[in-house]
Amino acid sequence: MLAWKLCRNLFITARYKQASSGDCGKDASSALLSNYEVYQLLTDLKEQRRESGKNKHSSGQQNLNTITYETLKYISKTPCRHQSPDIVREFLTAMKSHKLTKAEKLQLLNHRPMTAVEIQLIVEESEERLTEEQIEALLHTVTSILPAEPEAEPQRSAEDAAMDGEDPA
Amino acid sequence: MFMLVEMVDTVRIPPWQFERNLNDSIAEELNKKLANKVVYNVGLCICLFDITKLEDAYVFPGDGASHTKVHFRYVVFHPFLDEILIGKIKGCSPEGVHVSLGFFDDILIPPESLQQPAKFDEAEQVWVWEYETEEGAHDLYMDVGEEVRFRVVDESFMDTSPTGPSSAEATSSSEELPRKEAPYTLVGSISEPGLGLLSWWTST
Numbered sequence: 060m061l062a063w064k065l066c067r068n069l070f071i072t073a074r075y076k077q078a079s080s081g082d083c084g085k086d087a088s089s090a091l092l093s094n095y096e097v098y099q100l101l102t103d104l105k106e107q108r109r110e111s112g113k114n115k116h117s118s119g120q121q122n123l124n125t126i127t128y129e130t131l132k133y134i135s136k137t138p139c140r141h142q143s144p145d146i147v148r149e150f151l152t153a154m155k156s157h158k159l160t161k162a163e164k165l166q167l168l169n170h171r172p173m174t175a176v177e178i179q180l181i182v183e184e185s186e187e188r189l190t191e192e193q194i195e196a197l198l199h200t201v202t203s204i205l206p207a208e209p210e211a212e213p214q215r216s217a218e219d220a221a222m223d224g225e226d227p228a
Numbered sequence: 229m230f231m232l233v234e235m236v237d238t239v240r241i242p243p244w245q246f247e248r249n250l251n252d253s254i255a256e257e258l259n260k261k262l263a264n265k266v267v268y269n270v271g272l273c274i275c276l277f278d279i280t281k282l283e284d285a286y287v288f289p290g291d292g293a294s295h296t297k298v299h300f301r302y303v304v305f306h307p308f309l310d311e312i313l314i315g316k317i318k319g320c321s322p323e324g325v326h327v328s329l330g331f332f333d334d335i336l337i338p339p340e341s342l343q344q345p346a347k348f349d350e351a352e353q354v355w356v357w358e359y360e361t362e363e364g365a366h367d368l369y370m371d372v373g374e375e376v377r378f379r380v381v382d383e384s385f386m387d388t389s390p391t392g393p394s395s396a397e398a399t400s401s402s403e404e405l406p407r408k409e410a411p412y413t414l415v416g417s418i419s420e421p422g423l424g425l426l427s428w429w430t431s432t
Binding site: 183 | 229230231232233234256259260263264265272273274275277303304305308310311312314329330331377379420421422423429
């Protein structure tokens with residue numbers, strides 16, 4: 060019914076069974092979501108709630124308003140607000156050759172690391188798994204595919220700037 | 229840090245909402261019930277993602293409302309262990325450094341997980357990393373409001389549902405202060421290179 064479905068194709072499907080939850084008999088099995096997907100979902104929800112606006116049914120939703128506002132505020136400061144489904148897809152394709160786990164790729168996507176020390180934090184046992192050249196290559200892939208904060212990187216290459224121009228965000 | 233969790237619940241829709249679209253009413257009820265709440269062993273609920281299946285709705289004798297079993301997916305904040313997160317320092321105390329993400333506050337970095345050697349400055353109520361250089365120790369302060377990168381090393385869920393009168397009486401006699409326990413807490417660590425205040429690791 061909603062634009063939510065857009066995000067559905069994207070999510071990184073690391074499914075696993077969880078221990079049975081106590082509350083109201085909910086059976087939980089789960090998948091990981093990237094910050095970009097949550098950002099997209101929350102902005103759509105905000106838009107939709109603004110449209111239906113002064114509707115009598117929207118009362119009693121203070122909890123939803125609080126949590127969506129706070130979460131959106133946090134996520135808006137992360138690099139994901141400049142991403143798009145195409146960028147994420149391109150990123151995941153490029154990551155195939157690096158032999159990383161899903162959790163590692165997800166964190167690279169969420170954090171957009173710019174230094175080698177950040178890569179070493181995110182990639183487990185990076186000393187054994189990656190050589191220095193591989194870390195450099197990984198950094199290059201991450202920073203060239205994922206768009207940066209527009210004002211954060213003044214000394215960027217022309218190629219990056221051209222890519223941001225296409226970005227609708 | 230966010231997960232999509234499949235859940236099943238029975239939703240009660242009161243009769244005065246029957247004129248509305250059932251999906252809309254159910255989405256609203258689920259958000260009313262779950263948003264901004266911690267579900268035990270699942271995490272902090274953010275908002276409804278979608279409804280995957282609606283079973284038949286029933287009206288029971290003596291109650292005009294409809295009861296519908298709903299299969300749905302919810303967005304939940306539940307970082308996995310060893311995940312790297314960025315938050316803001318909310319405060320320091322002898323128990324460690326308290327970190328907030330804005331929407332989630334119950335994160336503690338205990339003293340033994342700080343960059344070593346660390347000491348607590350009683351006068352300023354702030355934790356300090358006594359960073360060793362050739363020119364001697366250099367004090368790096370962890371001030372309130374600074375952005376900090378940390379690793380999630382542990383999580384704990386606390387059942388905060390009300391207890392029966394018998395056990396409540398027993399505990400109140402032993403300890404007087406009714407301390408409010410957080411239902412979901414994360415334990416962080418910054419004892420690795422690259423972790424800690426963002427300003428410590430940006431090359432200048």
